[in-house]
Amino acid sequence: MHDAQRRRFMTGTAGLTFGIAASGFGAGGALLAADGALAQPQPQPTAGSARPRVMNPWVTLSTDGTVTIMSPAAEMGQGSLTSVPLILADEMDAEWSRVRIMHAPPDDAIYGNPRIGGVMYTAGSVAVTGYFTMMRQFGAQVRAVLVDNAATRWGVPAGELTTQPGRVLHAASGRSLSYGEIAGFAVLPERAPQIALEPLDRARFRLIGRDVGRIDVPGKVRGAPVYSTDVQLPGMVYGAILREPVEGAGPTVIDERAARAIEGVIDVVRLRYGVGVIADAPWAAFKAKQALRVEWSSKATGWGFSNEKGLAAFAAIANDDSQQGVAWETEGNVRAALQKAASTFEREYRADYAYHAQMEPLNSVASVSPKGDACEIWCGTQSQTFAVAAVANALGIPASRVKLNDMMVGGGFGRRGNRDTEFIVDSVLMSRAAGRPVKVTWTREDDVKNGRFRPLYVNRLRAGLDSRGRITAWHHKVVSDRVLPFMDPVRAKASKGRDNIAMRGTEIPSYNIPDRLAEGLHPDTGIRTSALRAIGVGQNCFANECFIDEIAGERRLDPVAYRVALLDREPRAQRIVREAAAMAGWARRGTLEKQGRALGVAYIDYTGSHLAMVAEVSVERASGNVKVHRIWCTIDCGVAVQPDNVVAQTEGSIVYGLGLALTERITVADGRVEQSNFFDYRVPRMADMPEIIVRVIPTLNHPTGAGQMATPLVAPAIANALASLTGVRLRQQPMLAERVKVALAEVAPVA
């Protein structure tokens, strides 16, 4: 689409002009029916004599009543493929059983998320929150056009008409027309009608707030081919890539003789960042990759680095007051407030690197044209925008020459949202070299060794208290590897040193603390880093919520009451904390502790979603093994579009947080990642599960995020329970059994 056309497209209240076919309609991935059946991925959603009418860039209505709605967000398990189009369907008053959903083609001007820079990028749990008003507006406009057309046909005022799912009704005359029938004769206006959206009202919702079932579930339980790794193309061959062990240490000497001797190997390709092999089967490609002998450049920042060296260096910076960071949040004057505080309190918290461990190892499929001037890709990406741009850049061709097939994502957690989408460029470079379609699959070992991690952290917190023990000043200094400049240099350039991936969560808007400063310093260690589920919030909330508990403990105050008092400006937050405490039976703490168990609490305001958690925990002193028996969690994310999915996402983010809290650690030695697979990177399994009790507290606030919000609460809730139980404070994630054991031994009770 030309720019002039694009601008025209975007005129009007919500940027809508009728009557223009959506660009690339028919591109994109699978078409899913509301009943979950996998339909053929064809532009025409209907058969026989049915005729599709493009109502706007989001909605196509067929004369047989089928409604096709575009889904702009990646589906990586969070359910946006259902919940975002459902918002439109609700406002349009569509019949859900007639709805089909298609992945929207890459086109930021139409499908970009206003909450994330206007690009197509699924991250930060902002799909529903970012698209909500837009979806309502487009849905309302389609409904208005259908009503107007029915009014004209019947010669009655539009104000006399109402709708029921899929139908326009005229009560006075008893007449009705289905949406499909109207599609057959509808005249679409040149400009979108201006609709003033009704205030959010539970009684008006027909789909929002009522669980319809996720559209992708039926296919997924049948093993349907929905991921890029499932793609099969005629003439396709297979690629595997041996990557540089340290970022920037490209290959210097390559001995490929043994690799080429393996039957089925077609070619060995030298890359800037490693060596690729192409073979007639994945197994041959993997074997050949292992048979490569490569020497790497010694000129890379990461060589020599280790967790221990990093933590020591970061702690030195954190404790050196002359080294000030870039301010992330500033309220009042924290230094002055600390000066005049009745007392001050200071603690340091740490975290090791953590790995995404999404179940689908990174992969992609590409088919580059013989001249190298066009390319089709199949990938699971968190950003259609970044994927297309990275591929175009790799081939030196315009983005318009890249066709993206947006597949479902077998786990993202931030790993599939980096600007360079290196795992997609892999197959493009291999396909160009091979002159045919190539599927490149990372093994699990590739995925771990070349992981991009949640960074190493040292958080130093300092609080000033008044004479009654209330916190009046809050100074949070974060030292971590740089993340944003590595994962997204474009955004980093505009960020003025504010590394949002590392720093998010140091802001604490709900706690009523007048003087606050959060500042960050982010050295370039050469280690690959990335957003990882809950980004910086995962560690910064751990630091915040442990710190508050430590202060409350020092003053012998109840940690729940202490938080509720600090949240005195935020009734939603107070309610969330009180409800979680009530669910957990906070009052029985004393009795529980006599039985060797304790409760710990944590609270968060995560981009406007309020959550509280209580964990019931015990510890086996001999081994240091921490057992989490039960977790209660309350969440207020405003309007819960699909409440059961909010529960599911909260359960899932708790399980994710459990691993980060207790067992998941990446260690680096001489710049190289030491772990390689699930036997040395231990993620939660079924036997590790506590009983999880989630309560969604829906309010009529604009919906906020639900996809990862509980993750950051798990570690502090556990650490706070452990401190209550044993008097020992764990201040580093993960709280590995050996660390717990050592910490307990240091203060072992005299027998």
Add this chain to the structure above:
Amino acid sequence: MSDKVSVNLTVNGTSRTVRALPDTPLLWVLREELKLTGTRFGCGVGQCGACTVHIDGQPNYACLNPISAMQGRTVTTIEGLSPDGNHPLQRAWVAEQVPQCGYCQSGQIMRAAGLLQATRRPWRDEIVTYMQPNICRCGTYPRIVRAIERASREG
């Protein structure tokens, strides 16, 4: 001179002949030769269970069984679990809205099918122990347990 071997095996009730390097795991033959992509690659070392299929009626790791050892064996994949995708476990998985990203779920269902074959009405502890080899990174474990209980109840 090719090192590849020809192997006859029965997959989802159909006799198939495949050719591959002898150490090729069954997983890659299923996925890329036979185009049965519902069986998924997660770790390649029997640590995650995403590739779980039934070999001669028992849950097993497709990533650990070389094709050379598959001569005459019988394999069932998620595509062959039921004729119409409506196995009681699959119905229960939908009813409990288990999958999120969904990538591990074929393996979870195939493993759970092994459990229900052996034990019609498993206790919760038996479910947890039996399902321990299978990782779900989205954390759908609580729903997997509920779905297995439902399938065992509703058959």
